[in-house]
Amino acid sequence: MRNWDKIKLFFTQFSKGDRVLVVINADPDAIASAMAIKRILWRKVAEVSIAHFNLISRPDNLALIEYTESGLVSLESIDKNSFHRFVVVDSQPDHHEAFAQFSYDAIIDHHPLSCNDATYADIRSGYGACSTIMTEYLKTLKIKPSAKLSAALMLGIKTDTADFTRQTSLRDIRAFQYLYRFTDMNIVTKVERALISEANMDFLGTAIKKRKVINNRAFFHAGIISKPDELVVVADFFLNIARINWSIISGVMEQELIIILRNDGLRKGAGNTAKEAFGKFGSAGGHKTMARAELDLKLILKQIKGVSQKALADWIVCRIEKTAGKKIV
Numbered sequence: 001m002r003n004w005d006k007i008k009l010f011f012t013q014f015s016k017g018d019r020v021l022v023v024i025n026a027d028p029d030a031i032a033s034a035m036a037i038k039r040i041l042w043r044k045v046a047e048v049s050i051a052h053f054n055l056i057s058r059p060d061n062l063a064l065i066e067y068t069e070s071g072l073v074s075l076e077s078i079d080k081n082s083f084h085r086f087v088v089v090d091s092q093p094d095h096h097e098a099f100a101q102f103s104y105d106a107i108i109d110h111h112p113l114s115c116n117d118a119t120y121a122d123i124r125s126g127y128g129a130c131s132t133i134m135t136e137y138l139k140t141l142k143i144k145p146s147a148k149l150s151a152a153l154m155l156g157i158k159t160d161t162a163d164f165t166r167q168t169s170l171r172d173i174r175a176f177q178y179l180y181r182f183t184d185m186n187i188v189t190k191v192e193r194a195l196i197s198e199a200n201m202d203f204l205g206t207a208i209k210k211r212k213v214i215n216n217r218a219f220f221h222a223g224i225i226s227k228p229d230e231l232v233v234v235a236d237f238f239l240n241i242a243r244i245n246w247s248i249i250s251g252v253m254e255q256e257l258i259i260i261l262r263n264d265g266l267r268k269g270a271g272n273t274a275k276e277a278f279g280k281f282g283s284a285g286g287h288k289t290m291a292r293a294e295l296d297l298k299l300i301l302k303q304i305k306g307v308s309q310k311a312l313a314d315w316i317v318c319r320i321e322k323t324a325g326k327k328i329v
Helices: 003-011 028-040 059-068 099-100 130-140 147-160 170-180 186-192 198-210 229-238 270-281 297-301 308-324
Strands: 021-024 047-052 072-074 087-090 104-109 118-123 213-215 215-224 246-253 256-263 282-286 292-296
Touching: 003 118, 003 130, 028 047, 028 059, 028 087, 028 147, 028 213, 059 147, 059 186, 059 229, 087 118, 087 246, 147 170, 147 186, 147 198, 198 213, 198 215, 198 229, 213 256, 213 308, 215 229, 215 292, 215 297, 215 308, 229 256, 246 308, 256 297, 270 292, 270 297, 270 308, 292 297
Parallel strands: 021 047, 021 087, 047 072, 087 104, 104 118, 215 246
Antiparallel strands: 213 215, 246 256, 256 292, 282 292
């Protein structure tokens, strides 16, 4: 189906008086894509709000929200009964339990198809970023993006493709080139420079000291954490170490075991590896080079001997090493 035909079908999901809620697991790509939805539906519905359920603590993500004035609100503060239509971007309803409380009218995503439970679904797994899909929507509709929206979309593409070094298509490059003419590059520069806080440095220092390397895979289990984004900072950093081709970073928050996986793109798929190793214990999946698992700690504790953080760390290593021996692409 052509872009224009898909967009016309998208518009049929909404009416002039609708209040629309876009639900996201906030990262640069999701934030930018939600902002694009808000612009596309401007004057076509009564209101569009963007709600996130995850804790946002990474300095670059906080800078993106501030400089682009994206208008995010916490999902906890939302009265879902006051909305008529629900949209999810850069995710699918089965990617996290927080999505499950809504019935979606539209899903737009670039991850592999895992759930098509919506009247309208546009899933393009060949794209490196959902921001690329949304840029094509804007371009097809002849909507000139504002400098802030364009900067957000550019950052969404840059982040999810790791500056065009992983899972990048020609469509991502063309979208980036198109956005460049409209973007406030000062916003892009400010966001990209806000990579790490002093608190992150302390966390990273501990991870470096306590890392475990097995078969060119770097592991670090942080124990009890309060900021899951710190795991992402470490996972990205460890992949820059010579001869490391995987990083697997984990921590416990409340009753969940959170695991962040990264690889160099030359190995088995991180998303499928996460699903194979951890899928039966909670949500797990992602891209070829990056993945995430959020697991029910109670289920895991039934599988391991002891309840110590060391036992959890050993369990993660065992699951990954066992899975790594299989052909998962």
